[in-house]
Amino acid sequence: MAGRAFQVRRWPGGVAAGLVAMLILGTLLAVALRAEAGRGLGPSDWAAIRFTLWQAVLSSTLSVMLAVPVARALARRAFWGRRLVIAFLGAPFILPVIVAVLGLLSVFGRGGILNVALRFVGLPEVTVYGLHGVVLAHVFFNLPLATRLILQAWQEIPAERFRLAAQLGFGARDMARVIERPMLRRVVPLAAAVIFALCISSFTVALTLGGGPRATTVELAIYEAFHFEFDLGRAALLALVQIVLVGVAAVLALRASVAEGFGAGMDRVVTRWDSGGLRQISLDFGVIVAASLFLLVPILMVVVEGAAGLWRMPVQVWSAAGVSLAVALVSTAIMLVLALPIAIAAAAWRGFEAVGLLGIAASPLVVGVGLFIVIFPIADPFTLALPITALVNAVMALPFALRILVGPVRDVVAGYGRLSATLGIGGWAWLRLILLPRLRGPLGFAAGLTAALSMGDLGVIALFADAETATLPLQMYRLMGSYQMEAAAGAAVLLLGLSFGLFWVFDRGGRNHVDA
Amino acid sequence: MVCPRTCSARRILEDTMKYLAFAAGTLLATAALAETPVLTVYTYDSFVADWGPGPQIEAAFEETCGCDLKFVGAGDGAALLARIKLEGARSEADVVLGLDTNLSGAAAQAGLFAPHGQRVVPDMPNPFGAAGAWDDPLFLPYDWGYFAFVYDKTKLTDVPTSFDALAASDVKIVIQDPRSSTPGLGLLLWIKEQYGDEAAALWEGLADNVVTVTKGWSEAYGLFLEGEADMVLSYTTSPAYHIVAEGDTSKAAAAFPSHYMQIEVAGKLARSDQSELADQFLTFMTTDAFQAIIPTTNWMYPAFAPKGALPDGFAAPIGAEQARLIPADDVASIREEALAEWLAVLSK
Structure with a gap:
């Protein structure tokens, strides 16, 4: 665009980005200054690092390997309910981790339905604690993500390619060699790297299904050093280790994402001439059904078990739900106040978007420990548990929110900028009259994601909460710890309902009125 | 004319206001109670559970103390000590109940506890000394x-x-x-x-x-x-x-x-603003009113054998x-x- 006629205001975005950078870099600095590097890492710390890497490698490899057949099946079959299955694959993103863990326990635990069945047919039982359980839970969360990423790449192959291939008389093998394998070679490393990065900073899964020194991630070790021994120096040292791990993983993920595609097509509906015979069709549907069962049954178990416990929950569960709701809403408000100015500024200069990457590079427990170190000399960090949780949750959701918002903001600026300049609309009026009405959809979506993520989060709050403060996920974790499984399942249903409810309200609120 | 965007925002706002009103109400109620002194006792989670000793002991002590006894569950024993160290001088705890002799040395070193000033003769085996000897100046036993x-x-x-x-x-x-x-x-x-x-x-x-x-x-x-x-x-x-x-x-x-x-102990925090009440509680801990509740709630042997035998089902302790x-x-x-x-x- 030559001679930009319309200039958005950059300074509010600059201020917001500065605040985020200050929060993250400031806490990293606090951690670095406090870390007692001289003490070095003990054998258990090295074990935590090895475990963190190993489980992340296993989780990402398994997720991707299992996702390929599922994505292939979804890519080449058209059936009633396909859209529903694909939409459903997005659900784990906002599914509270602790709820999924409870569901996985009721399926794969020693008393779960799988072991009941194994016992019935006389096979040895499986255990869900330790490496198995951690990897299982990570696959549960990341198989859908990998499937969506790979499916998307599959669908980006222009229909013309398949048509040409069919004309050339390609069989399934040629199709795989010439078209599908090159595509997979491009997308599989990307998916694996993204999942690897996500699993590196996994906390709740390791806290609940890991156990003891053998199955401790670095993120969990930070929590233990803090909570078991009040050893801030060691917590900070481990936090430094975590920064390096997450940083390297994030760089890997970013590098993997740079690759060329297949070129453009005419976006026709893909018709596949290589759909194969009955055997391949039944294989595909078998894969889809198996994946759906794997993802659905644990959640259904929670709902069935929890519906009974819903009216027999201790009153703390309800007050924790109120606390969580307030935290989620405040968190969403903070996210909007930060994300909108940054997105507007990023429409003028892409560099602002980079601040979102900071949110990916910092893990919640690292930021939590850093904040504790900063706040401790000044005030009681425990009384600030909830505001801190809301703030950290907002910053953690920021990268996702920016991804959602930056594109649409740029479109509005590009599409309406000249007209706005001609009419002399700027500042608040522009925001209110031009931008916001066109941004309702993305804003609602971003707000819904943030609210749901914050609702289900169990991270910083586990670090800061005293015995009387609890969010719903923490309260649920405590119920599980004290063997009140029925009440825990009840709390899980409530949490599930609130997380998805918040997402739905915001997302719907945004989408409904795009055309208004 | 209807603008559901603001409406949904309004609904959320209303919900938030309701929650805030609720929270404020709770705060006011707490303020009203503040007339009676509150003794805060940090302990482990199973102690405060419905089936644990907490509720009964709270009722028994409140009958005589003219105070509000507040048990706060703060994880298991060792995490309890980390918690006290973590909160340091800011802690609201007056008494910590639920450390044991394996931790009391470390707890004493932290310098956060005050002497109890009591002489007691507990009824429990003593692997390294005369039975009934108890010379820890900071902590008193309550069960084992x-x-x-x-x-x-x-x-x-x-x-x-x-x-x-x-x-x-x-x-x-x-x-x-x-x-x-x-x-x-x-x-x-x-x-x-x-x-x-x-x-x-x-x-x-x-x-x-x-x-x-x-x-x-x-x-x-x-x-x-x-x-x-x-x-x-x-x-x-x-x-x-x-x-x-x-x-x-x-x-x-x-x-x-x-x-x-395992000998489980309790101690008074030096920074407690309810020092007398804390002493009163530690004394109460060694009496029958407290000790009789222990066997069938905490499922341990009482440190000061109350009148009457242990309930059936309790095997006699193994030999010293x-x-x-x-x-x-x-x-x-x-x-x-x-x-x-x-x-x-x-x-x-």
Whole structure:
């Protein structure tokens, strides 16, 4: 665009980005200054690092390997309910981790339905604690993500390619060699790297299904050093280790994402001439059904078990739900106040978007420990548990929110900028009259994601909460710890309902009125 | 004319206002209660559970103290100490109840506790001195027991009767983390006391028996009851709970050649603003009114035997000659070495 006629205001975005950078870099600095590097890492710390890497490698490899057949099946079959299955694959993103863990326990635990069945047919039982359980839970969360990423790449192959291939008389093998394998070679490393990065900073899964020194991630070790021994120096040292791990993983993920595609097509509906015979069709549907069962049954178990416990929950569960709701809403408000100015500024200069990457590079427990170190000399960090949780949750959701918002903001600026300049609309009026009405959809979506993520989060709050403060996920974790499984399942249903409810309200609120 | 965007925002706002009003109401109610002094006692989670001693003891003490006794569950024993250190001078706690003699040395070093100034003669075995001697100036005992592995008689038939036998078997056990839990620490010291330099080798043998290591006793016992393991590290008195409370005689404690003792203690924080009330509570702790509640709620032996026998189902304690305990002052150095060994072996 030559001679930009319309200039958005950059300074509010600059201020917001500065605040985020200050929060993250400031806490990293606090951690670095406090870390007692001289003490070095003990054998258990090295074990935590090895475990963190190993489980992340296993989780990402398994997720991707299992996702390929599922994505292939979804890519080449058209059936009633396909859209529903694909939409459903997005659900784990906002599914509270602790709820999924409870569901996985009721399926794969020693008393779960799988072991009941194994016992019935006389096979040895499986255990869900330790490496198995951690990897299982990570696959549960990341198989859908990998499937969506790979499916998307599959669908980006222009229909013309398949048509040409069919004309050339390609069989399934040629199709795989010439078209599908090159595509997979491009997308599989990307998916694996993204999942690897996500699993590196996994906390709740390791806290609940890991156990003891053998199955401790670095993120969990930070929590233990803090909570078991009040050893801030060691917590900070481990936090430094975590920064390096997450940083390297994030760089890997970013590098993997740079690759060329297949070129453009005419976006026709893909018709596949290589759909194969009955055997391949039944294989595909078998894969889809198996994946759906794997993802659905644990959640259904929670709902069935929890519906009974819903009216027999201790009153703390309800007050924790109120606390969580307030935290989620405040968190969403903070996210909007930060994300909108940054997105507007990023429409003028892409560099602002980079601040979102900071949110990916910092893990919640690292930021939590850093904040504790900063706040401790000044005030009681425990009384600030909830505001801190809301703030950290907002910053953690920021990268996702920016991804959602930056594109649409740029479109509005590009599409309406000249007209706005001609009419002399700027500042608040522009925001209110031009931008916001066109941004309702993305804003609602971003707000819904943030609210749901914050609702289900169990991270910083586990670090800061005293015995009387609890969010719903923490309260649920405590119920599980004290063997009140029925009440825990009840709390899980409530949490599930609130997380998805918040997402739905915001997302719907945004989408409904795009055309208004 | 309807603008559902603002409407949904308004609804959320209304909900928030309702919540805030609720929160404010709660705060006002708390303020109204502040007329009566509040004694805050930090303890472990199972103590404050509905079925634990907390509710009954709260009622009994409040009858006489003219105060509001507030129990706060703050994790398992060792995490309790970390919590007190973490909160430091800002802590609201007046009394900490639920440390044991394995932690009291470290707790004394933290310098946060005040002398109780009482002379007591507890009724419990003393592996290194005259029975009834108690010379800890900061902490007073309230109950005691022996650590043991508890199992289900109907499910486990080939019961190991020593650590060596357990290590050689394929019996699955759940234990607690010695860094956060007093039973976990007890097991660590039990094995260190018995095996000395061979302790690491024994842990190597036990490592494949360990299903998982939990943060606290409650989690481990819950997993055992759920059937996740054959045995759980608990107390010789745990089966009594199932007999007395549930009429279930299937649980038993495996008899080992020796058993490590746990003496649970409480102490007053130096920074307490309710010092007299805290003293009053510690005295109350040694009386029958408190002690009689312990056996059938905390499922331990009372430190000051109340009038009347222990309830049926409570086996008489094993002989004092089988009791093992490391003196509180020696624990710190032994703990460090034993913990390093444990971490090294179990993180393999």
